[in-house]
Amino acid sequence: MKKSEYNVIGVMSGTSLDGIDLVAVKFQFNNSWDFKITHSETVSYSEEWYNTLKKLVTFSIEDLKKIDVDYTKYLAGIIKNFITKNTLENIDAVCSHGHTALHQPKKKLTYQIGNLPNLTSLLGEKVVCDFRVQDVELGGQGAPLVPIGDKLLFLDYDYCINLGGFANISTEVEDNRIAHDICPVNIVLNHYVSKLGFNYDDEGKIASTGKINQELLNQLNNLSFYKENYPKSLGLEWVNMHVFPLVDSFKLEVKDVLKTFVEHISFQIASEINKKSNATVLITGGGVYNTYLINSLKTYTEHVIVVPNNQIVEYKEALIFALLGVLRLRKQVNCLKSVTGATKDHSSGKIYLP
Template sequence: MEFEQLHVLGMMSGTSLDGLDMALCKFIPHSTDDKYQVEVLYTETVPYDSKWLQKLNGGFYLEPQKLEELNMEYGHYLSEQILIFKKKCPYPIHLIGSHGHTIFHRPQEAYTLQIGDGKTILDETGIPTACNFRAQDVKLGGQGAPLVPIGDELIYSEFDFCLNLGGFANLSWKHENNRLACDIGPCNMLLNTLSGLLNKPYDTDGNLAKSGNVILTLLEKWNSIPFYSAPFPKSLGREWYHKHFDDDLKSTTNVRDALRTSVEHISDQITAIIKNLCNHEPQKLFITGGGAYNRFLIETLQKKLPPQVQIVIPDATQINFKEAIIFAFLAYLRIQNKNNVLASVTGAQMDHCSGDVYGVW
């Protein structure tokens, strides 16, 4: 089968734990350059039930043997969801690109772990599977993240900046001939945790935050976190988030004020980076991820950005599934032995082709 005929299922489970995103895609190479067009064939998000929310949140604290059991169990879960998806989807699935779910991300210790056993997925679905995309990059001295910028470079290159507002906010951009990127700071992980204190899964349109007041001392404290002044490349994990935000969240007495402060903090950190990068020409900022639905966050961000930066909010498919689309793309590149991780982004020794492949091509 020609590679451009492949239907690749990308699967992403992010730090915000809002569910498993699944996107079946087809990638068409441009005839005139090295870019690609993506055709999204079918999508679905499977929300996590309370059992899986507890398991995935608790994975951080497990002993090695229990963690391996969770790795296998989550592989079974992914297989079940793939088979359910397959029954609904009118298209065949030829290849799976699975991110898994991140339990640990400690690039400074040369360690990152995403669970969801790929061999289990192959055995139970019969579909070749590429997974574990981050580990090789860490072994090559990189951050193992972000990985999405390869898609920004080859699929979404019409935009000057690509901003993902997921559990963490991260940004990629073109600098001279290199694609650069970094994790910026917390986004939905912080906002959803606070919304949960009011028994809401998220802050619809940012209305709760909009009704609150900024806690200046807290904003100054958060904006002074050393990570924000660290040089590129840099990436974040749950460990960093828990260290810098847990105590403040536990002592919160006014959730609306904390949400407002969070929106100010998130928008401050995003605009600080973009202001240093943009020139005086009109530039487009492409925003995806669940935070793109937070109207108050987007309005706050627009007010702080330089006037020449135009925010572009795409359709719901791109907002919800861009990361799943790109993990399908990583798998698509992986089976062709093409580079799917950029050293300019992660800080690795070289561009490389990453991911474990289960199944024969």
Template sequence: MIFHAIGLMSGTSLDGLDICFVKFEKTHSWSFEIIKAETVSYSENLYNDLKHAIDLSAAQLLELHSAYGFFLGQTVKRFIEKYEIKNVDLIASHGHTVYHQPQKKFTLQIGDGRAIRLETGIPVVYDFRSQDVLMGGNGAPLVPIGDELLFSEYDACLNLGGFSNISLRSAGKRVAFDIAPVNIVLNQLAQNLGKDFDENGTLARNGNINEELLSALNELSFYHQPHPKSLGMEWCHENIFPRLENVDSLDALATITEHSAYQIAEVITNNRLKNILFTGGGTYNQYLIEKIQNKTQAEIIIPEKEIIDFKEALIFALMGVLRLNNEINVLSSATGSAHDHSSGIIA
């Protein structure tokens, strides 16, 4: 079986829309080839709309849900024309997360898949998380199915995005969970200093670690809870940002970087992992990678740029293919839902 799919991913760190056109082939196992991929930066207006979506009224949020869906469709259409792509079986869209409160049985990723379908004329799979949350799961992380089917040669796969998350095999099952905030906080602190992000971790390297703050962060109850578990922007607004209000931004960057590295290294050490595939934008933060490496004996494997940047979009493309074939694309061992299932709305 051969499938050609486009995966769309917009992360919580708002660094743009990842578009990944992939050829999948299934024989005895799944294999993939990334044919074309690019990140489309958001306009200043759209960036601000998405960043502040959590503060919108219901009517404004519904308007953005529709508008962002049409934006996704138009952007994919341009991508297809630009690269003269002829054969696309489906588009799989993660959408952009605004709310994520699985304990209250809801999560919201905006970007109406029906609008993408109308713009492109191609079948669309979207809203991958809601079904899992309704089934008692965290709705996250979802990428473990891709780690299991495409990257099983590694002890674990660790993503450094808005949040860090990991997936690994434990007692014969693929488990996964969020570890700690990363770029969702680091980018905000860098912006306070007039930078879009902390390139290579240079700003953090020049700050001083606030030991009292570091201790308080490491004591947060989330880190002592068993998995499965997941984080959202609301958690940061409640637990992280208030603690940073009276801290120098450079020192806050240094402390959050140390905090993230500590929590990540703890997970690596506690699970006795020998080699870990690192992906996501945070992989380019040399200071953060150094901090993690200094705290663990494990081998950190950093793949080619295409995998670093587009692994999540790649896996959502696979999830869309699995959904169209009514195959399992969400693992209950990773999310905590009642059972494995095939999730996503098909437009």
């Protein structure tokens, strides 16, 4: 008989490099899933790690393997400290996404660092991790993985959108959960605002002072990715190839880049959510603190936009990776073919025993 209650830790590091998100979660299953986040924390990256992770796509596989060893030790130390600091006991598993180093599903390649087997010996806990690899092997995009959690934990919303390094969306279409990346968000905004010495544009105040460059906006909206059908996903490589060179060719002031790109984000998100009428949209991720972006989006749609409490805003992805780990332990589907394009639904992730 399967357990109905689980105490797990969820660990997530996203492309926006805000840090490592950790949650301690109690899940209960009684015909449907309930959860309670008991502890949560984001550990910011050191400058050294921030700079290394920012350049991961430029390293050779050999170099990435060396970085992987160091990152796994670093991650283990952070998780261990989280466990000790919060006196967490009777942990069923640590469920960790790791950090994406390479993601080229068309080449059957995806690599998340921080998922080495020695993570379990360093922690002394059962570990469930490396959730993307099996999906890519099954012909899927290996992303996004969060929609199964949207389906099971946030079923009251017509759309779930996360604004992190990229905006991604999940929803039900003809009784199938579908999801895909929409467009870049913080990975671009933070890149340009860093030229002014800031890590991010606080509340979008700098963007709000800029001017929209209509020609750049048109060219961004005409990028071929936006015409592709789902399943589809984005990575830093795509941004490096298609977005940065295009934006840089206009030689605009940073505030004008930010304002134009916020308009681009709003347009692309609205293009997706306006496919339904009278919808309720849950928006989470660090991008919700960009007040200017949220207000810009509201001008493009009449839907009800819901920004939940800060804990869900900031830790929804870590929460859902915790759930993915629990589903894997239960040998239940945690990866949907309707989302990733894999040949079948499957239970994905490696289980390491201490």
